[in-house]
Amino acid sequence: MRLRFVLSQTGQGLSRNLAMTISVILVTFVSLTFVGAAALLQVQIGNLKNDWYDRVEVSAFMCPQNSATPACAGGEATAEQIDEIGALLESDAMAPYVDEIYVESKEAAYEAFQEQMEDTVWAQSLTVEQMQVSYRVKLVDPEQYQIVADELEGRPGVEVVVDQREQLEPLFLILNRTTLLSVGLAGVMIVTAVLLITTTIRLSAMSRRRETGIMRLVGASNFFIQLPFMLEGAIAALIGAGLAVGGLFLGVKYLIEGWLAGETPWVQFVDTADVWSVAPFLVLAAIVLAGISSIVTLGRYTKV
Missing domain, CATH: 3.30.70.3040 (Alpha-Beta Plaits)
Known part of the structure; x- marks a missing residue:
């Protein structure tokens, strides 16, 4: 019964703030795509070093x-x-x-x-x-x-x-700087995602202050009151993470494996297996984003 109530509250919150939820999903998708691309680029640099330095x-x-x-x-x-x-x-x-x-x-x-x-x-x-x-x-x-x-x-x-090696070092320097640029852009987007998730949770909590007040009067715990809001942010962030993993997978499969690898077979490129190895960290990052946003927001806006 409690689980059904929590899920219904979560669904209502997502539908009430649909536009903001979509914004959270898109920003999380873009930010985690940059994070994943930076990670894959570092894997690619490692592959190139292992392959070329041996020669x-x-x-x-x-x-x-x-x-x-x-x-x-x-x-x-x-x-x-x-x-x-x-x-x-x-x-x-x-x-x-x-x-x-x-x-x-x-x-x-x-x-x-x-x-x-x-x-x-x-x-x-x-x-x-x-x-x-x-x-x-x-x-x-x-x-x-x-x-x-x-x-x-x-x-x-x-x-x-x-x-x-002196001829290879400039290439690796460019690739490493590209990685730093990706990480920097990802950092900016992650901050944006945190702010958006925080705003979404805050708006949802403010729109349901009456319900949360009644729940507190009948003895509901803080965790039970806050759980629907936490799930809203987590669901939006996880959908964004799923889109990021899917985008990276398609990019690697069709752009790298389907095109670059065929044009330059002597280079060891990243593959879809590398995407799956990065995917758990992107999902974990989404959970951390939602968790930070919930901690920042719920303590204040779920009080009566």
Whole structure:
């Protein structure tokens, strides 16, 4: 009997403030969508780091003919200098950092250049002798790339040391800043959602002050009086959370899995399983939003 009464009061409150309830649902939907998108973006950044950092190589390019680089003032790298770099990379001191070493000869560099720059003036004008020998080093731990780079830089015969990670860091910086922007927008929308839920509960409580006064006179507890108002805010917030989860699911399924993943199969994108892993936190966030709003409002506006 009590449950039926609470549910009827909740239904009446939602119908009386229908426009405000819809506003709460929409604001909660938008705010939790931003929160979920930020979480999925962080998962995506983690996937990219795990995938790309494992492929990070440190490349040491030896001095070619007629190089204008100050490090190559002594001319083209000699066979002894090339062998010294190879011996350094294969030494016991570098063993904890170096996983694999690949030496690209002038001939191999020339063939690769011809394949990449086919039918260009550069491909037709360069010769094998103008190419340079290089070492490509796959690392045991990509996080320790600087140790290997420092050992190679400044060595006789080394023109330049290139770390692929330096090319990836700007991308991850942009993605991280995008995440912060999403979190900031989500924060603003969450505050808006709290204010709207608070307003909805307040209006509902004020419109039913007479009923709550009668309930208090017949001995109803504070919890029993406040429960319908709490359920109103919780239901609206949970519907918004459900819409946010549904929007993220559809976006990932059709935009990412259905389009991006097919266009760039070498990239490990987030999938719908990641959405379901984020979904419980969005539902929990909706409950917390409704709970905070109820605590702020009910203590004042359900008093006789």
